[in-house]
Amino acid sequence: MAKITFITPDNESVTLEAEQGSVMELAVSNNIAGIDGDCGGVCSCATCHVHVAPEDVAKVGAASEIEQDMLELDDNANEYSRLCCQIEISEQLDGVTLTVAG
Amino acid sequence: MNRSEFPDPFEQARQTDGVSTIDDQNDPVTMVLGLKNVRKCAHQWQKFQSGAEAGRIVVPSEVNIRDTRQIPFEVDPPDHGDYRAVVEPWFKRPLEPAYQAQLSDIIGSLIDDVIQQDRVEVVEEFALCLQSRALTLLLNTPFAESDTWISWGTHVFRSEDSALDASKANILYDYIDQQIERAAANPTDDLYSVLLNSDFQGRKLTKEEVKGVMILTFAGGRDTVINAVTNTIAYFAEHPESLRYIQQHPENTGKAVEELVRYFSPLTHMGRVVTEDSQVCQHAAKADSRISLCWASANRDETVFDSPNEVKLDRKVNPHVAFGFSHHNCLGATHARQILQILLTQLAAKVARIDIHDCQENIEDWQQFQRKVGFHSLNVTFTGN
Numbered sequence: 324m325a326k327i328t329f330i331t332p333d334n335e336s337v338t339l340e341a342e343q344g345s346v347m348e349l350a351v352s353n354n355i356a357g358i359d360g361d362c363g364g365v366c367s368c369a370t371c372h373v374h375v376a377p378e379d380v381a382k383v384g385a386a387s388e389i390e391q392d393m394l395e396l397d398d399n400a401n402e403y404s405r406l407c408c409q410i411e412i413s414e415q416l417d418g419v420t421l422t423v424a425g
Numbered sequence: 426m427n428r429s430e431f432p433d434p435f436e437q438a439r440q441t442d443g444v445s446t447i448d449d450q451n452d453p454v455t456m457v458l459g460l461k462n463v464r465k466c467a468h469q470w471q472k473f474q475s476g477a478e479a480g481r482i483v484v485p486s487e488v489n490i491r492d493t494r495q496i497p498f499e500v501d502p503p504d505h506g507d508y509r510a511v512v513e514p515w516f517k518r519p520l521e522p523a524y525q526a527q528l529s530d531i532i533g534s535l536i537d538d539v540i541q542q543d544r545v546e547v548v549e550e551f552a553l554c555l556q557s558r559a560l561t562l563l564l565n566t567p568f569a570e571s572d573t574w575i576s577w578g579t580h581v582f583r584s585e586d587s588a589l590d591a592s593k594a595n596i597l598y599d600y601i602d603q604q605i606e607r608a609a610a611n612p613t614d615d616l617y618s619v620l621l622n623s624d625f626q627g628r629k630l631t632k633e634e635v636k637g638v639m640i641l642t643f644a645g646g647r648d649t650v651i652n653a654v655t656n657t658i659a660y661f662a663e664h665p666e667s668l669r670y671i672q673q674h675p676e677n678t679g680k681a682v683e684e685l686v687r688y689f690s691p692l693t694h695m696g697r698v699v700t701e702d703s704q705v706c707q708h709a710a711k712a713d714s715r716i717s718l719c720w721a722s723a724n725r726d727e728t729v730f731d732s733p734n735e736v737k738l739d740r741k742v743n744p745h746v747a748f749g750f751s752h753h754n755c756l757g758a759t760h761a762r763q764i765l766q767i768l769l770t771q772l773a774a775k776v777a778r779i780d781i782h783d784c785q786e787n788i789e790d791w792q793q794f795q796r797k798v799g800f801h802s803l804n805v806t807f808t809g810n
């Protein structure tokens with residue numbers, strides 16, 4: 324079980340629990356504002372963009388090259404950016420905070 | 426086993442030069458072929474603009490057959506973003522359960538019908554009907570309107586004899602003008618009425634702007650959806666095991682849709698006008714010349730996709746650009762994706778097999794590139810489960 328906190332574009336904080344699946348699926352099934360997941364999680368739409376809290380970067384891990392190429396052309400991207408359909412939920416993610424890039 | 430194969434005519438040019446220039450009515454187009462470059466150019470709207478003379482970013486160019494600017498397609502930021510903000514919530518309606526239930530009914534009953542028939546011509550009798558009936562949901566217009574659209578045939582803008590047929594386009598333009606007048610006089614809750622009443626930069630949209638949105642909604646969503654649906658039928662006819670796979674793994678339906686859209690790439694490319702002397706792949710792109718973003722080639726880029734010419738329905742990472750990329754990404758993608766997801770689900774549930782009798786391929790002629798994009802006709806028999 325992992326607890327994951329989302330900070331939405333209206334600065335609302337929502338904490339959700341899950342065991343498996345991708346972070347994008349968790350966010351979409353709980354209607355987290357700003358996470359649309361249009362492509363269903365295959366890394367083609369960038370509508371699942373989050374900024375990982377700096378202290379959680381090690382837990383979440385780095386983006387793959389394909390993901391980085393997508394993020395590179397996103398005007399809201401920074402060093403903490405991830406496409407959250409590419410983050411698998413596991414115990415290791417427990418306690419992380421993700422800010423929706425919107 | 427090769428009628429559902431869609432070869433990649435761009436492979437060699439993509440690997441050697443990364444670009445290739447074709448002529449179009451003396452206004453040549455340099456096609457950008459690799460995925461990363463296509464994305465970069467799509468992103469750089471200041472250098473590669475959409476808001477040029479109306480019709481010019483389309484290949485073949487439509488500058489001689491229309492003056493109405495298509496919105497938001499032929500507008501650059503920042504106005505583009507303001508137009509998108511007006512229309513985007515409406516085009517997200519396909520995510521609502523009620524919309525999906527109605528779409529399931531439309532597609533389900535069409536499949537029930539074709540199972541009853543001995544022989545079906547998929548393009549006219551299945552894909553065109555499906556596309557037109559589904560569009561009544563997107564526009565929120567009466568279902569009966571779809572009969573009118575079906576009666577126009579598959580090529581509102583294009584005919585067999587000439588790629589650009591102004592008289593056919595006029596049927597659509599006249600129809601849209603009438604509908605806008607009707608909605609202005611008697612507003613309903615359809616898209617025409619909603620657009621006429623929308624606020625844009627502190628004023629209402631003009632009738633000409635509403636027309637620009639509606640033309641695009643009809644034109645952009647017609648051949649693309651018809652080809653995606655027809656090609657999907659051809660694919661499952663030759664891969665019955667894939668239909669059973671979807672039935673057994675419904676959780677992978679979304680991935681399968683993305684993969685089919687990547688593989689078919691129903692829109693081959695789209696142009697941009699170069700605003701300042703630039704370089705694309707070490708190739709000079711002069712101010713006021715045209716480039717195009719070749720989605721179809723980018724989607725077979727071997728430096729990004731492994732086995733790019735194979736359909737892998739469970740492809741996990743699939744950064745395709747079949748719906749475009751960046752600012753102008755497809756506004757109708759939510760609707761198109763729902764159509765295809767429901768189509769796959771319903772086919773898997775209702776159809777045991779599909780047998781192809783004969784077909785006529787639709788090969789686009791881009792001079793040095795001959796690209797199969799779909800079918801002029803595809804005769805099949807559907808057998809129920």
Ligand code: HEM
Pocket residue numbers: 467475496497498499509563641642643645646647649650653686690691692695696720746747748749750752753754755756757758760761
């Ligand atoms: C499988 C079906 C479809 C495919 C492959 C497709 C593909 C595309 C592509 C590649 C673009 C980008 C064009 C550019 O960058 O210049 C685009 C834009 C667009 N598409 Fe689609 N399309 C599909 C279905 C639809 C449908 C059903 C509609 C509406 C009914 C639609 C409406 C639009 C509009 C309005 C734009 C312009 C968006 C903008 O400029 O901001 N498309 N489409």
Ligand code: FES
Pocket residue numbers: 347359360361362363364365366367368369370371406407408409
């Ligand atoms: S959901 Fe499309 S890129 Fe993540």
